[in-house]
Amino acid sequence: MNCQWKDASACLKIFKAIQHTNPMVNLDFTMDGVHIMSMDTSKTSLVKLVLSKDYFESYLCPNTMTIGVYTETLCNVLQKIKKNQLGWKASDNALTIVCHTADQKTEFSLRAIDIEEDALDIPELQDDVAVTMHPATVKDITDKLLMGKTDVHININNQNIKLISESTEFGKITHTEPIVGGRLKLDAFRNDVAISLSFHAIRSMCIFSTCGENECYLGFSNQMPSRLKVTLSRTSSLSLYVAPKIVDD
Numbered sequence: 001m002n003c004q005w006k007d008a009s010a011c012l013k014i015f016k017a018i019q020h021t022n023p024m025v026n027l028d029f030t031m032d033g034v035h036i037m038s039m040d041t042s043k044t045s046l047v048k049l050v051l052s053k054d055y056f057e058s059y060l061c062p063n064t065m066t067i068g069v070y071t072e073t074l075c076n077v078l079q080k081i082k083k084n085q086l087g088w089k090a091s092d093n094a095l096t097i098v099c100h101t102a103d104q105k106t107e108f109s110l111r112a113i114d115i116e117e118d119a120l121d122i123p124e125l126q127d128d129v130a131v132t133m134h135p136a137t138v139k140d141i142t143d144k145l146l147m148g149k150t151d152v153h154i155n156i157n158n159q160n161i162k163l164i165s166e167s168t169e170f171g172k173i174t175h176t177e178p179i180v181g182g183r184l185k186l187d188a189f190r191n192d193v194a195i196s197l198s199f200h201a202i203r204s205m206c207i208f209s210t211c212g213e214n215e216c217y218l219g220f221s222n223q224m225p226s227r228l229k230v231t232l233s234r235t236s237s238l239s240l241y242v243a244p245k246i247v248d249d
Helices: 008-021 071-081 135-146 199-209
Strands: 002-004 024-030 033-039 045-052 058-060 065-070 085-090 094-101 104-111 129-133 152-156 160-167 171-178 185-189 193-197 216-220 226-231 237-242
Touching: 008 045, 008 071, 008 085, 008 199, 008 237, 045 199, 065 071, 065 094, 071 094, 071 104, 129 135, 135 160, 135 171, 135 199, 135 216, 199 226, 199 237
Parallel strands: none
Antiparallel strands: 002 058, 002 085, 024 033, 024 065, 033 045, 045 237, 085 094, 094 104, 129 185, 129 216, 152 160, 152 193, 160 171, 216 226, 226 237
16 A cells, blocks of 8 residues: 655644544545544544545555554654655555655554454444534533543533533533524434433544535434534545443432
């Protein structure tokens, strides 16, 4: 496998987000592009990355291969690339990160690690409520709620979304916003939603939302995982699925 990234900073953003949830991941390289499907260690969230070959400046992978990497190590290397030209080369036992600038070239060869993962398949979800919003809106809302450093209770009807973060140390944060005619666009409504998401899940959504420039899709469900889908290009995306918090009666 040999590919050239269009934007080194976009690559870093994507893998910094994935690092937040997954300390290690399998990178699947196919003829069509790069894919990740991986659960976190707590089994409460799942990351799905689809980068089609059109997402890259150039991409060639005649043989399918899987390379396991530590995301922290990968991000540490990508931090050094900054805005230089970025290329990846993969073999059976290593992922090589290539940095070009002027007449200089630096290569970082990361030894592949063996990660045992069950084959995952995400069923088609029927969200009770689905909305789209700009990444800046997602970050604005989640940033405020994260100040409480605790779970967030989410209540949605066909008029408004209400989010509450309440803790003994901080107090109470309440954010209410219309889901029609404001910053949120309603895509689907089947049932009212009343769920809780963990502090870590909300923080993950905040971080993942910054990876793209197009509107984010958010789906909420009373029984199924909630999800955030970030559109990276016409055929590429980064998705985060988070399980609802179990609240004792």
